[in-house]
Structures are given as structure tokens and as C-alpha cells.
Amino acid sequence: MLVDAGRLLHEEFLAVYRAAAADADGWEDAAEAVAHRVGSRLVSARVPVAQVVVALRSTDRLLTETMLDDGGDARALAAVGTVLAAELMSAFCAQDDGLADALFAGDTPDDAAPFYTVVSVRGVVTDRVVSAFRKRGPVFPATSGHLLLPVAEAVALPLCREVREELGGEVWFCLAERPAARVALARNEVDEIDALVASLGRPPGVYRIDDMLFESAVIRTPEARDELGRVVAPLLANPVLVETVLALLEADGNRAEAVKKLFIHRSTIDYRLWQIEQLTGLSPVNPRDLAVLGTAIALSRTNSLG
Structure with a gap:
């Protein structure tokens, strides 16, 4: 009926x-x-x-x-x-208990949705996240800790932001959409994004591959990885300078904000930035060069650089 x-x-x-x-x-x-x-x-x-x-x-x-x-x-x-x-x-x-695990294993039940957005969760107990999502619609947890939302990424993105705001605190979501038969690829993608976000010390938030395109491209290009490793090797050997780059990244390139995070004088950060440029040939005050330096640090922490 x-x-x-x-x-x-x-x-x-x-x-x-x-x-x-x-x-x-x-x-x-x-x-x-x-x-x-x-x-x-x-x-x-x-x-x-x-x-x-x-x-x-x-x-x-x-x-x-x-x-x-x-x-x-x-x-x-x-x-x-x-x-x-x-x-x-x-x-x-x-x-649908077990639906997420079945899809990740390559099975596609007849009643599966056409596509799913996979969400990785960090910084909060998964049960709390599941409860928050269930107030807004269906969500299917996997034993791996990932979540499946039967909606497109364009719908999942504002939903994830709303849930993260409700939960408060230091919470990171990474998400990616795929057809039902290929959600395992989306899981791999969100894990890669999350590893980069964590390595770079990015602030709590909701992240997609679009937010990490440069870093992701470098990971997949051996020649680029090798060249980047050679250029930034002297930087990676100096923890103080690495900390300075990460603080500047977190401050979106704003030196005044980075100074506050590092508890140092403005002249001190200027000297450190000069040292970084001398060691690598890359200027941290240039947004493009800063992105390259951040990527190098992220990849070194995920063992993708030699």
C-alpha cells in the first residue's frame, strides 16, 4: 500500500x-x-x-x-x-545498521541512495556527532568512525558546518561525495584531507578537497615531492622556523596575528622570515610561497617527503 x-x-x-x-x-x-x-x-x-x-x-x-x-x-x-x-x-x-560498512566493503544494497557524502570526524566522540546529525536527517555510522550522509556534498557542507557549530569546541570534519558503488574512494579522500589538515595545524572547521588542492596534487606527483623535499630540507631541520611558518599559516599570513600566537616581538618574526627565505629561496610573506612551505611541512609529517 x-x-x-x-x-x-x-x-x-x-x-x-x-x-x-x-x-x-x-x-x-x-x-x-x-x-x-x-x-x-x-x-x-x-x-x-x-x-x-x-x-x-x-x-x-x-x-x-x-x-x-x-x-x-x-x-x-x-x-x-x-x-x-x-x-x-x-x-x-x-x-540500516551496517549499511556504511557494507558500502565501504564494496557491496551496494538495492535500497542504497544513488550517492553519499562521507564525513570524517576528529575532536569529538562520534556518538555525539551522530545524534546531532539525526536531528536533521539520516546519517549512517561506520565502525571505522566515518559517517555516510545520503545527500550531495553541496547539501552536506552547510549541514556539517551547522552541526560543528552546535557541537562547539575543537571539531574537524572532512567530507567528500561519491556514487554509492564508490564510497570507499571518498573515505580514502577524506582521510587524506584530514591528515593534511592535522599536519598543517589548520583550525577547527569543515574541509573538502577544494581546500587542499595544492597539497593533494603534490602528494600525487613524485617529481614535485622530491623537488619540494630538496628545497625545504634546511627548514625542516629547524623546529623554530617550522613553528613560525605554521603560526603564519594559521594567521592567514597576518604577521601581527602570528606574533601574538608565538609570543614574540615583531622584529623577531621578521628575522625568522628572513632566515626562512635565505634557507629555502621561498618568501613566507608571499601567499604562494607560504602555501608551498606549509605543504612541505604537512608532507614531511605524513612521511610523504624523504
Whole structure:
């Protein structure tokens, strides 16, 4: 029997939104119970998860606007959609336990999405990240710690930024999209990006291959790696100068900010930058040269330079 997800959600969630709008006691428990029941029904009816996500967003927008127009409690209405989405999506995620591992192993179930965005997580417990994503839609964790989002990278990017902001603290996400049959390649890509981000000491944030194109290209070109290793070998032998380059990178080339990070005088950093240029022939005050120096340091830390 075909199920109209949008109509079902509207009919089942209407009473919950009314209770939340009135900030009635127990509306959270009622929301979880209703969402669990509806989620189980949608799973049994094999309604595609993408269709459910669209219906969820549409229903939340419509019911929230209606209740606010009637003077409903804005705080509770902001929360009710999150509670319902998290519980509803848990039914789909429970159904697909092991999906991420299967896809990474090269298996492609018949009900897999056409493509996935793979996300690597660093700086926070994976369970916290999974819970944050499930408030917003489906997410499939792998035993490796990676996450699969059944959406395009263009959709996953703002979603990851939103989740990272919610989690706060020092959290790094790296992401890459591939068709379902090739998600293992995306996992390799995000691991490579994360290794470079960590080696360069990049600040917490969300990173894609576009953010590391130069570094990634050098890794894949033996001739470039060898030449870069020869040029920067004297720099890599001097930890103080390496620290200076990394501080300047973190400050986006701003010497005043780098001075603050290093707790040194402006004249001291100027002298160090002069030393770096004398040793390597590359000027750290030049954005392109600074990128080259940063790449060399990253590659040396990932054992990609000799």
C-alpha cells in the first residue's frame, strides 16, 4: 500500500505541534512516541528516506508557521521539529545498521541512495556527532568512525558546518561525495584531507578537497615531492622556523596575528622570515610561497617527503 509521507506526517504531528505551541506538560514524550510509531510505519511501507526528509521539512515549516500565527510558544515550536526528526530518523537508521560498512566493503544494497557524502570526524566522540546529525536527517555510522550522509556534498557542507557549530569546541570534519558503488574512494579522500589538515595545524572547521588542492596534487606527483623535499630540507631541520611558518599559516599570513600566537616581538618574526627565505629561496610573506612551505611541512609529517 502506497503511503503519502507528507499527509501522514501532517495528520500525526498536528496534535504534537499544538501541544508544543501551548507548552503543555509532556509534549516531548508524546512527540517521541508519535515519531517512533510513524517512523516504523514508513519503514515498513519502504518509503524512500529522501522522500521522508523532504516531507519532514515541509511539515515542520507549515505547522510551525501555523502555530506561531496563532500565538504559539516559539521556543517549544523551535524544539518540537528537532525532537520529531531525531526519533523518526532513528527508525530508518536502525533499519540500516551496517549499511556504511557494507558500502565501504564494496557491496551496494538495492535500497542504497544513488550517492553519499562521507564525513570524517576528529575532536569529538562520534556518538555525539551522530545524534546531532539525526536531528536533521539520516546519517549512517561506520565502525571505522566515518559517517555516510545520503545527500550531495553541496547539501552536506552547510549541514556539517551547522552541526560543528552546535557541537562547539575543537571539531574537524572532512567530507567528500561519491556514487554509492564508490564510497570507499571518498573515505580514502577524506582521510587524506584530514591528515593534511592535522599536519598543517589548520583550525577547527569543515574541509573538502577544494581546500587542499595544492597539497593533494603534490602528494600525487613524485617529481614535485622530491623537488619540494630538496628545497625545504634546511627548514625542516629547524623546529623554530617550522613553528613560525605554521603560526603564519594559521594567521592567514597576518604577521601581527602570528606574533601574538608565538609570543614574540615583531622584529623577531621578521628575522625568522628572513632566515626562512635565505634557507629555502621561498618568501613566507608571499601567499604562494607560504602555501608551498606549509605543504612541505604537512608532507614531511605524513612521511610523504624523504
